[in-house]
Amino acid sequence: MLQPEVKGFYDARTGSIQYVVACPNTRQCAIIDPVLDFDEKSGSTATANADAILDHVRSHGLQVVWILDTHPHADHFSAARYLKAKTGALTAIGEHVRDVQTIWAQIYNWPDFACDGSQWDRLFADAETFKIGDLDARVMHSPGHTLASITYLIGDAAFIHDTLFMPDSGSARADFPGGNATDLWKSINDILNLPEETRLFTGHDYRPGGREALWESSIAEQKASNPHVAGRSMSDFVGLREARDATLPMPKLILHALQINIRGGELPACEENGRRYLKIPLDALPGSVWGA
Numbered sequence: 001m002l003q004p005e006v007k008g009f010y011d012a013r014t015g016s017i018q019y020v021v022a023c024p025n026t027r028q029c030a031i032i033d034p035v036l037d038f039d040e041k042s043g044s045t046a047t048a049n050a051d052a053i054l055d056h057v058r059s060h061g062l063q064v065v066w067i068l069d070t071h072p073h074a075d076h077f078s079a080a081r082y083l084k085a086k087t088g089a090l091t092a093i094g095e096h097v098r099d100v101q102t103i104w105a106q107i108y109n110w111p112d113f114a115c116d117g118s119q120w121d122r123l124f125a126d127a128e129t130f131k132i133g134d135l136d137a138r139v140m141h142s143p144g145h146t147l148a149s150i151t152y153l154i155g156d157a158a159f160i161h162d163t164l165f166m167p168d169s170g171s172a173r174a175d176f177p178g179g180n181a182t183d184l185w186k187s188i189n190d191i192l193n194l195p196e197e198t199r200l201f202t203g204h205d206y207r208p209g210g211r212e213a214l215w216e217s218s219i220a221e222q223k224a225s226n227p228h229v230a231g232r233s234m235s236d237f238v239g240l241r242e243a244r245d246a247t248l249p250m251p252k253l254i255l256h257a258l259q260i261n262i263r264g265g266e267l268p269a270c271e272e273n274g275r276r277y278l279k280i281p282l283d284a285l286p287g288s289v290w291g292a
Helices: 048-059 080-087 097-107 181-192 219-225 234-245 254-261
Strands: 005-011 016-022 028-032 035-039 044-046 063-068 090-094 122-124 129-132 135-141 150-154 157-161 199-202 216-218
Touching: 005 048, 005 199, 016 048, 016 157, 016 199, 028 048, 028 129, 028 150, 035 048, 035 254, 048 080, 063 080, 063 129, 080 090, 097 254, 135 181, 150 181, 181 219, 181 234, 216 219
Parallel strands: 028 063, 063 090, 090 122, 157 199
Antiparallel strands: 005 016, 016 028, 035 044, 129 135, 135 150, 150 157, 199 216
16 A cells, blocks of 8 residues: 655644645645634734645645645634645535535524535545545545544545544544534544554644644554543443533634635635624524633
């Protein structure tokens, strides 16, 4: 099996990891889950993360052919649209993004919003395959964190984003609109039933205990030492996950980010004064824990 070259880019502001996944033969590559920088206090946007990825692409002689989202993110803006404009690459996400769009279009009161996934160039179905140069890639539908979440299997690498974190950090939350802890458990087990040599690349790391940021693990490590997996049954996991989620405040950017990310990273259109505006619905997530 041809192994991809994987380069992770850590965004300390959001704890997110972005990836460049390259074919060693053809030098074609995919960018996975890129971050558009946003400062909620000033309302400022920037492209430092995305530009660092483009610098890496240029310096390593790569050609970007895909910009891939694992799901619409709740904690950062997607830079997919910016990178598409810079590279001409195709954008893609899982086909169940249409379900997430339907939920959030209602929350934002967007009756005319196209909940059809047309904001991306391609919508992937479960088990669908595609190529990155000579690399074989396959899609696994991995719901639980969101209805739309998918895992990308590229060669011997699995990009699992908000399912499992590093073994010392457990699993992702499942309490966003459309999330479900039982579905997340099933998705995690589908991942852990992949071939033992599969490399697992997570989408977030929050550096427990102040350790350095990490993002690659093995199936064996997850099975042996992840406290949300090791020795647990489905009922154990669901009880743990639901109890934990009931204590967590919503991500500070969830209402900002989803209105960008269900549009494939497209920012709102400029109004007559030349400025863009976000729409923040009040009391849209009842029962949420208040943050400090």
